[in-house]
Amino acid sequence: MTNILDLNLAELKQWMKSNSESEFRAKQVSDWIYKGIWKFENMNNIPQATREKLQSNFYIGIPELVEEYTSKINDTRKYLFALNDGNLIECVVMKYKHGNSICISTQVGCRMGCKFCASTIGGLIRNLTTGEMLSQIMKAQHLIGERISNVVLMGSGEPFDNFENVIKFLDIVNSENGLNIGQRHITISTCGIVEKIKEFADMDMQTTLAISLHAATDEIRMRSMPIANKYSIAEIIDACKYYINKTNRRITFEYALVADLNDTTRDAEKLSVLLEGMLCHVNLIPVNEIKENELKRASNDAISRFKDVLEANNIQTTIRREMGLDINAACGQLRRSYIKGNKVNEGV
Numbered sequence: 038m039t040n041i042l043d044l045n046l047a048e049l050k051q052w053m054k055s056n057s058e059s060e061f062r063a064k065q066v067s068d069w070i071y072k073g074i075w076k077f078e079n080m081n082n083i084p085q086a087t088r089e090k091l092q093s094n095f096y097i098g099i100p101e102l103v104e105e106y107t108s109k110i111n112d113t114r115k116y117l118f119a120l121n122d123g124n125l126i127e128c129v130v131m132k133y134k135h136g137n138s139i140c141i142s143t144q145v146g147c148r149m150g151c152k153f154c155a156s157t158i159g160g161l162i163r164n165l166t167t168g169e170m171l172s173q174i175m176k177a178q179h180l181i182g183e184r185i186s187n188v189v190l191m192g193s194g195e196p197f198d199n200f201e202n203v204i205k206f207l208d209i210v211n212s213e214n215g216l217n218i219g220q221r222h223i224t225i226s227t228c229g230i231v232e233k234i235k236e237f238a239d240m241d242m243q244t245t246l247a248i249s250l251h252a253a254t255d256e257i258r259m260r261s262m263p264i265a266n267k268y269s270i271a272e273i274i275d276a277c278k279y280y281i282n283k284t285n286r287r288i289t290f291e292y293a294l295v296a297d298l299n300d301t302t303r304d305a306e307k308l309s310v311l312l313e314g315m316l317c318h319v320n321l322i323p324v325n326e327i328k329e330n331e332l333k334r335a336s337n338d339a340i341s342r343f344k345d346v347l348e349a350n351n352i353q354t355t356i357r358r359e360m361g362l363d364i365n366a367a368c369g370q371l372r373r374s375y376i377k378g379n380k381v382n383e384g385v
């Protein structure tokens with residue numbers, strides 16, 4: 038059985054054709070699905086025989102809601118979803134004045150091993166399919182009863198380690214025949230897989246690219262990010278410049294501030310030199326502490342001093358608003374594991 042959400046419209050048309058059905062049925066079926074009708078039997082403009090054929094070949098892979106947490110601080114919600122094979126993933130919905138935003142997962146687990154990140158504990162289980170990424174948005178929209186207008190690929194997983202599925206996902210999210218969310222309302226975040234940054238640049242998409250840099254020198258980066266042993270910061274910056282040249286799009290650099298690791302004004306000076314003259318913006322993230330490591334959040338003073346140095350060097354800087362800390366839904370706190378039969382949310 039195939040998850041019909043893994044197919045784009047062209048593929049569904051092709052399927053119709055090779056199954057002696059009219060091609061236009063593909064668009065009808067896809068319209069139903071993206072309208073929130075998730076049973077073939079309810080698609081009342083599709084002939085019964087076709088519905089049965091669909092039924093015996095496909096399933097509509099919407100995840101099951103296992104648990105929902107709502108932040109008391111704001112209206113942030115975290116959903117724990119069960120996939121078709123029983124694997125669990127989490128995604129987070131944030132409500133802003135300008136619309137609803139969702140943070141989705143791209144893999145079950147992650148193999149990048151960043152020390153500050155909870156998603157990587159236990160390693161990579163498997164990639165999510167295109168449909169499994171789409172259905173997080175569809176299910177969340179259904180649960181909140183409102184449209185979601187912004188998507189960030191910052192949940193569990195490294196999007197560029199699941200490149201093909203992610204690119205197909207971006208295409209369907211963006212498509213009028215899919216979720217119809219503008220490319221500019223989508224942000225893809227990577228720990229910096231150089232070849233993929235270049236490949237992505239060549240696709241010339243309008244999607245925002247965010248790079249998890251978290252250090253201004255290789256030596257410091259290696260202390261928290263194993264990927265730093267594979268790619269130097271210089272190589273990453275080169276790839277980013279290539280991306281900017283190709284797309285004319287501004288890059289976001291994410292920088293999680295950890296006390297006694299990367300939060301001094303000297304670090305900020307080095308970062309300024311590195312990013313000098315680039316079309317970019319820095320998003321400072323006070324690191325969210327997780328119980329598996331010793332990393333401590335930088336102090337508010339250190340954070341504002343860091344920001345001042347960057348701004349004095351004409352680098353646009355924002356401090357990420359922390360959403361959902363109380364439900365372990367903030368960056369790096371997404372958990373793959375959920376203790377079965379025990380509804381305790383393992384967290385800080």
Ligand code: SAH
Pocket residue numbers: 149151153154155190191192193194195196226227228229247248249291293322323324325326327368369370
């Ligand atoms: N793998 C991708 C996307 C997932 S992480 C990436 O590395 O970019 C999304 C962002 O949250 C990344 O910038 C990541 O480094 C950051 N992050 C992870 N753990 C964090 C933590 N404990 N505190 C703050 N930010 C964290």
